[in-house]
Amino acid sequence: MSGRPTTLSDAIGATWNRYWFTPADPRPLAIVRIFAGCLALALWLSYAADLEAWFGPAGIVSQELLRGWRSPWAVSLFDLAGSPGLLRALWIGGAVVLAMLTVGLATPVSSVLAAILFSSLLHRGPMLAGPADDIVAVILWCLAIGRAGDALSIDRLLAARAGHAAPPPTVRTRIALGLLQVHASVIAAAAAVAQLKGDVWWNGMAAWWLAMRSDSRVIDVSGLFARSEYLTNLITHAIPLWELLFAAGVWFVPLRRLLIPAALVAWPLIGLLAGEPYWGLAMAVLSTASFRLTGGVR
């Protein structure tokens, strides 16, 4: 292919090819791997104390309950763990795999296993899964597609010691980063659309109802909101506005340079206010993938 595209279809094709098939530096994906691995590990560990109470032979989420609850297409490796010992062993195995992914050890295998085990655990107890789990599952599958261990990993360290040169940018990594960016945009837009269906996001009171969940809140700003209705309104309107701005802005290169650093602060803050801090962190991690991506409207 040479020269400038002459027709609209040529231009679309060229943009598509540039976006998805330009080999990408592995470092951005490696950064996502490290943070997503930590987050996945934290979510995984949150099952530790109640593993048997939920999924054990006499646990709450029995196979009988699952038959009436989850999709017929759902499958889980944890369905095979019929004894407490096997259940615990599988769970520990999953924790080890996630730790290996985080440090980048045997990454081509650990990234695939991490995605399979993580979605298996969520399918074992779908009513226990939250929005952070959903985002981390997407990130783990994207990591399994790309070459997430090509940089900032033990794999790379061992390869360098053996005298192997740094791997070149790859198309697989590019596809993984592209998918992360698409998901960041789509998920932010879906959240904004869902919110804007509710009256409280229009009358400015959503932030108040979020702040008044006394058990799940992480920070208590109810006093602040009680003193100022305008502040409550401002925070309420700022959340969907931010989500829409983010969803569209990641596709515009000049805006992206401002949005991505802002995303590292904004998403965790929204998560804190909503009582879903891991969701906020997961969205921030998802956003980092777009930081050094080329492509988009300049």
Place this chain on the structure above:
Amino acid sequence: MPKNPSSTEPSVAAPASETVRAAVTVMLGLYFVGLALSIMANSASGSSALVRTIHGRLFSPWMTPPWLDLGYDTKLTYGLPDDADHRIEVRRQGTPSTVRPLVLPAAGMRAERARRWRRLARAAVIAEQDPDREALLPAAIGAGLFDDVGGEDLSLRILREVRPERAEVATVGAGQPRFEQAYAARVRRVDGELQLIKNEPKEELAPVVREPMP
């Protein structure tokens, strides 16, 4: 020392062939259609029969196993009672109300662990509006907690927080968190069979109608 000097030379990425690009493009296109349909089909607002059918037959079978068949509709709150914090409260049937019940999430549970218990409690209440799932989860919760209360006959309550309006707090202060009963049932196992007897709110019970005396 490098074993093979040639291996340290900077390598160059091989461009993807036309065939690979075409195959990847088809796969990405299929996935994006699936992603769009998943979001449309999993919306809390419901979905059309057309979307449900296409999504359910063509996309759910391969998007569900990897936990990708999702709506991502993180509404955070609609200010409704269902959005409030929920908790589970169980006590052995017949225990005096002065005895402290087992509450989940317990006071010592923190962070995501406590959030998962709250989701479980909330899911049990919301499922009561779904004829296919009604009573499934309360019965399972009760059965799963028999050992914790030391008997196979227990009283299960799911409580949800009553959140005051902003104007009320601005004038009289927040006060202590208050909880109301969102669901209550007796769960027991009799001769190996699990039974759930739901406590209907009094206002929902039909009045007793007596035939007039002749």
